Amino acid sequence: MPLPSVFRNNDSGTFGYHTAHVRWPILVGNAIDDLQAELSTLDAGSEAYVQGRAIEKELAALREEILNDGVIRPFSEEEVRVAEIPGSFNEVVSSYAQTWLTGGWLFCEVYLYRRINVLFRARSGWRDFDIFNRVKQATFQSSTLGVVELANRYRQLKSQLDSANPESLQLLFKEFVDISLWGNATDLSLLTNATLEDIQSLQGAEARKNSEAKILVNDTERAWAHLQNAQQGRVDFVLDNSGFEVYADLMLALFLLDTGVTKKCIFHAKDIPYMVSDCLIKDFHLMLEDMKSPSFFDLQNLPQGRGALDFLVAAIESRVASGAIEFVQDSFWTTDLDxxxxxxxxxxxxxxxxxxxxxxxxxxxxxxxxxxxxxxxDRKWPRTTRWATAIGPLASNGINTLSLRTCKADVVVGLAPGVDGQLCELWKRERKDEPPSWWASSGKYAVICYCDGQQ
Known part of the structure; x- marks a missing residue:
């Protein structure tokens, strides 16, 4: 049976179409704005300023290239050299012609961030500059309340973990998974008062029920059951966003380490500025510096904030020093390869x-x-397709995987029959100006998908 085709940028009515035609030009325009803000801090006679102005012109040309549906070109030998671009990109470009507005959505999106990155890597004064740093920092700073709340909750919980019974630990695992899943959209009521009694209470059950209502596939219990019999003492995180999201991932890691569920957590970060908000290793270190800073967060109305943040930073740094938390990177994660x-x-x-x-x-x-x-x-799977079918070799090549995903793109699988139709009808009533299938791109729904790698 042939595989479904991939989503393309000219698939009418898809979120991919909207992304390529509307969102990418805005994204490059925002990068130009952030570069101009950085240039305003430099001496206009400096070499870095001159190089920055050249990058600004090239970003503007890239934006026009997208708007005018230009051909996706191969990277030059010089670009490959200075930006260490994996050869997989040129292999695809040379195999068949694509344009910005008709090519494969996933390929063109990943290619876009490589095109942006090479502009900076080619200039000595900008080689290590993160064009997305301003927006990442501003987003994390806007998460002050959530950051402090979770730090406070974990500080209160930590002393109770040693005496927690198996039922309580499973409930806590579910809640830390939910926090890692939703990120900035986390319902902080999940850990209200943060005592084991509260978590097991009727109110705690109601909070979980409300939170789980928008999780369309939920394999959390299967993942927990597997971890109870785990042998390796290691859990890996293939990261998405920096800021509050990686902060929430670290909370889940601390829970797994502090309860003895695992002995080591390895975080796999990106190796180039990517997808605007994706986490680099330097973003992790910067996050800790932000949390230590007396001025980064406004704690004036959060009297316990300073103590909670100091507690959590110390806990994370202790785990890093012991080797229990480790951050690594690899260029595989920023190739076009699925x-x-x-x-x-x-x-x-x-x-x-x-x-x-x-x-x-x-x-x-x-x-x-x-x-x-x-x-x-990123294929056009029927939305009732089995998860094990949609992930191909990963279903059978011996890796235990868990995907935590808020739905922000067209592809969704593993749904029960009828669910997609119901959500399309609901979206049609609520968002008359959008295609019904865009419920799957709204970020309002989520899936938690587990596979034991033995299918």
């Missing part, structure tokens, strides 16, 4: 090496929408 290539058969771009490494992990948690798209190949 995760069907996380397999011994992929020997050119680190897919086989990462697969072999993940065989040593009890659970690999893939965070966010882009990772879900790569897991499924």
């Amino acid at each position: 995760y069907w290539h996380l397999d011994p058969s992929e020997t050119k771009y680190h897919g086989a090496e990462i697969h072999a490494d993940f065989r040593n992990s009890d659970l690999v948690i893939f965070k966010g929408d882009l990772n879900y798209r790569k897991l499924t190949g």
Whole structure:
């Protein structure tokens, strides 16, 4: 049976079509604005300023290239050299012609961030500059209340974890998974008062029920059951966003470590500024510095904030120092390759090496929408397709995987019959100006998908 085709930028009525035609030009325009803000801090006679102005012109040209549906061109030998661009991009470009507004959505989107990155890597004064740093920092700063609330809750919970019974630990696992899943949209009532009695109470059950209503596939219990019999003592996180989201991922990691569920958590970050908000290793270190800073967060009306943040930073840094938390990066995560290539058969771009490494992990948690798209190949699967079918080789090549994804793109699988139709009808009533299928791109729904790698 042939595989479904991938989503393309000229698929009318899809979120991919809207992204390519509307969102990408805005994204590049925002990058120009942020570059201009940085240039305003430099001496107009400096070499860095001159180089920055050249980058500004090239970003403007890239924006016009997208708007005018230009041809997707290969990277030059010089671009490949200075920006260490994996050869997989040019292999695709040379195999068939694509344009910005007709090409494959996933490929063109990943290619776009490589095109942006090469402009900076080619200039000595900008080689290590993160064009998305301003927006990442501003977004994290806007999460002050959530950051402090979760730090307070975890500080209160930590002393109770040693005496927690198995039922309480499973409930806490579900709630930390939910927090990691929703990120900034987390319902902080999940950990209200943060005592084990509260979590097991009727009110706690009601909060969980409300939170889980928008989770259309929920394999959390299967993942927990697997971790109870885990042998390797290791959990991996393939990261999505920086800021509050990686902060929430670290909370889940601390819970797993502090309860002895695992002994080590490895976080896999991106190696270039990517998808605007994706997490680099430097973003993790910057997050800790932000939390230590006396001025980054406005704590004037949060009297317990300083103590809670100091507690959590100390807890994280202690785990980093002991080796229990580790951040790593690999260029595989920023190639165009989907995760069907996380397999011994992929020997050119680190897919086989990462697969072999993940065989040593009890659970690999893939965070966010882009990772879900790569897991499924960003293909036009019927929305009732089995998860094990949509992830291809990963269903059977020996890796235990868990995908935590708020739905922000067209591809969704694993739904019960009738659910997609019901949500399309609901969306049609609520959003008359949008295609009904856009419920799947709204970020209002989520899926938690587990596979034991033995299908």
